[in-house]
Amino acid sequence: MLDYSLLYPMTTPTRCSMKLDGMWKFSLDWQGEGEKLGWSKGVPGRDMIPVPASFQDFYTEKAIREYTGDMWYETDITIPVFMRGSDVFIRFGAATHRAWVYLNGELVGEHEGGFLPFLVDITDKAVCGELNRLVVRVNNELNETNIPCGRTIRLENGRKMSKPYFDFYNYSGLQRSVHLIAVPKNSITDVDLSYEIGEGEARINYSVSQKGKGDVSLKLYDEDGKLVSEAFGASGYMCVENPHLWRVRDAYLYTLEITLSNGNEVLDMYPLEIGIRTVEIKGTEILLNGSPIYLKGFGKHEDSDIVGRGFNIGVMKRDFELMKWIGANSFRTSHYPYDEEIYRMADREGFLIIDEVPAVGLFESLVNFLDAGTGKGAKSFFSKPTTPILLKAHLRAVEEMIVRDKNHPSVIAWSLLNEPESTDENSVPYFTEVFNLARALDPQKRPRTFAMESNSSTTRCRCHHLSDFISLNRYYGWYILGGYEITDAEERFKKEMDDWAALNLNKPFVFTEYGADTMPSEHKLPSVMWSQEYQCEVLEMLHRVFDSYSFVKGEQIWNFADFQTTEGLMRVNGNKKGVFTRQRQPKDAAFLLKKRWESLPLDYKREK
Numbered sequence: 001m002l003d004y005s006l007l008y009p010m011t012t013p014t015r016c017s018m019k020l021d022g023m024w025k026f027s028l029d030w031q032g033e034g035e036k037l038g039w040s041k042g043v044p045g046r047d048m049i050p051v052p053a054s055f056q057d058f059y060t061e062k063a064i065r066e067y068t069g070d071m072w073y074e075t076d077i078t079i080p081v082f083m084r085g086s087d088v089f090i091r092f093g094a095a096t097h098r099a100w101v102y103l104n105g106e107l108v109g110e111h112e113g114g115f116l117p118f119l120v121d122i123t124d125k126a127v128c129g130e131l132n133r134l135v136v137r138v139n140n141e142l143n144e145t146n147i148p149c150g151r152t153i154r155l156e157n158g159r160k161m162s163k164p165y166f167d168f169y170n171y172s173g174l175q176r177s178v179h180l181i182a183v184p185k186n187s188i189t190d191v192d193l194s195y196e197i198g199e200g201e202a203r204i205n206y207s208v209s210q211k212g213k214g215d216v217s218l219k220l221y222d223e224d225g226k227l228v229s230e231a232f233g234a235s236g237y238m239c240v241e242n243p244h245l246w247r248v249r250d251a252y253l254y255t256l257e258i259t260l261s262n263g264n265e266v267l268d269m270y271p272l273e274i275g276i277r278t279v280e281i282k283g284t285e286i287l288l289n290g291s292p293i294y295l296k297g298f299g300k301h302e303d304s305d306i307v308g309r310g311f312n313i314g315v316m317k318r319d320f321e322l323m324k325w326i327g328a329n330s331f332r333t334s335h336y337p338y339d340e341e342i343y344r345m346a347d348r349e350g351f352l353i354i355d356e357v358p359a360v361g362l363f364e365s366l367v368n369f370l371d372a373g374t375g376k377g378a379k380s381f382f383s384k385p386t387t388p389i390l391l392k393a394h395l396r397a398v399e400e401m402i403v404r405d406k407n408h409p410s411v412i413a414w415s416l417l418n419e420p421e422s423t424d425e426n427s428v429p430y431f432t433e434v435f436n437l438a439r440a441l442d443p444q445k446r447p448r449t450f451a452m453e454s455n456s457s458t459t460r461c462r463c464h465h466l467s468d469f470i471s472l473n474r475y476y477g478w479y480i481l482g483g484y485e486i487t488d489a490e491e492r493f494k495k496e497m498d499d500w501a502a503l504n505l506n507k508p509f510v511f512t513e514y515g516a517d518t519m520p521s522e523h524k525l526p527s528v529m530w531s532q533e534y535q536c537e538v539l540e541m542l543h544r545v546f547d548s549y550s551f552v553k554g555e556q557i558w559n560f561a562d563f564q565t566t567e568g569l570m571r572v573n574g575n576k577k578g579v580f581t582r583q584r585q586p587k588d589a590a591f592l593l594k595k596r597w598e599s600l601p602l603d604y605k606r607e608k
């Protein structure tokens with residue numbers, strides 16, 4: 001159970017939320033002695049860095065970019081006197097991968113897990129009306145007891161180096177906004193919502209959690225600000241006549257105003273934008289509001305020039321414009337939950353999200369994504385002495401993600417692992433716990449899945465029975481039989497799909513990854529691998545196969561844009577499977593996809 005509220009930070013008549021973003025003092029802790037030297041009271045040096053941002057790509061020295069270890073941030077904040085009498089918190093959108101927080105030299109909180117928010121209660125420590133020094137020690141080391149998994153090695157020169165078991169750069173630091181928030185002593189802490197849609201009416205089931213006393217009441221306003229329903233009491237339901245449903249690329253948001261009061265006195269007020277919609281799986285259909293949908297879109301990353309994985313509101317806007325232009329309707333938050341602004345935008349724009357927890361790199365191999373791609377066998381990742389610690393961190397991240405994201409209409413499914421080693425019997429109890437927790441925590445009981453690489457085949461995967469729909473990451477024509485062998489790749493792919501069909505799982509399949517690395521500079525006729533022409537040929541081949549299996553109900557290409565990875569023989573300054581470049585300009589494949597996706601109806605492959 002989380003001991004703080006993960007409601008999105010807002011200023012309301014009863015609450016105050018102030019962004020602490022800007023330039024913070026910054027120092028890398030090369031010798032790992034900041035703690036001993038008292039940096040918790042004040043960070044040495046004069047260097048300053050933007051928050052939010054990854055620290056890596058600002059500097060010109062490679063040793064700084066590749067730095068692994070502790071880094072220290074500091075800012076001085078005036079805590080307004082009007083916050084006296086409230087519960088006061090510092091809320092971190094994310095600190096990658098772990099953080100210790102000090103206020104005026106005193107440790108006030110810590111958190112592990114680099115992609116979800118956490119709050120530090122400073123009510124009794126904050127000196128209202130004065131400057132308070134906020135210092136944060138962030139550590140970006142990878143290990144096998146936290147997600148995402150990796151290793152930290154030491155070079156001969158004594159420096160540490162990150163060895164991710166995953167294919168994205170280990171960007172780190174304070175990558176999302178930091179807020180100072182004040183909430184009343186008696187406050188709304190959470191709300192669970194689920195929907196039932198009937199003829200001319202919708203029912204919103206709700207349950208509000210609170211701290212302290214107060215009576216709960218709720219008012220629902222439509223987009224014109226008209227009151228459409230009311231309810232009283234901490235749990236129950238509200239009815240909406242002729243509801244305007246939230247639909248794919250046709251969103252409609254109501255505002256649910258939750259009030260906590262004592263007679264006429266309003267103790268707390270929190271407004272939440274909600275969309276009335278249902279999601280379920282029936283046979284091989286994915287149903288939104290009872291109607292079949294076909295997913296078209298991307299696996300993405302939070303990744304851009306200079307700020308790395310730091311949230312960038314301009315990049316977010318451009319990405320949504322490009323997704324609209326190309327005719328997409330969905331994306332997976334590969335391989336970690338994204339900044340909350342992105343879900344708010346998806347709610348507004350009517351995009352569907354498969355929300356993924358940062359469980360990536362859970363595969364026993366040094367370069368796991370490569371071995372995985374070729375279907376090589378593997379030992380068990382889930383039978384190590386450290387597995388119980390890893391599972392605890394994983395469960396905690398699932399809880400934080402679902403508590404944070406459960407009320408977004410855009411979120412239609414939970415992806416609980418990416419390309420794990422699901423082939424060993426020890427994976428079964430591990431996965432079962434993760435899947436059960438997701439089901440227990442989600443009031444809307446959304447479908448759960450995990451993205452499976454080639455090794456997780458029909459005969460070898462022991463865990464696909466847990467998925468409500470099957471997510472396949474497949475690289476026929478790239479890691480498997482690329483180039484002139486593409487015709488064999490197509491046959492091999494069809495053979496695999498026939499094997500899945502023979503299992504008669506009666507579940508929808510979604511391709512959560514497929515594609516080919518492509519250098520935007522390369523054109524070649526006839527094509528060669530890495531050329532723009534080849535990317536298009538691979539897609540045409542894969543689309544033919546997708547189209548010939550009725551249970552395939554979605555395609556999310558890897559990747560939306562080129563992105564940074566660790567340097568190496570397989571990567572040309574990053575992964576180049578983007579449909580767009582890292583600067584968000586189209587490759588040829590973007591036009592091919594636009595033509596296809598604009599022509600596929602939302603209920604493509606609807607069963608009669």
Ligand code: CKX
Nearest residue numbers: 167369372373453473575577
């Ligand atoms: N899937 C065979 C996970 C992604 C990688 C992608 C790739 C792999 C492929 C696994 O994080 O970027 O290699 O392009």
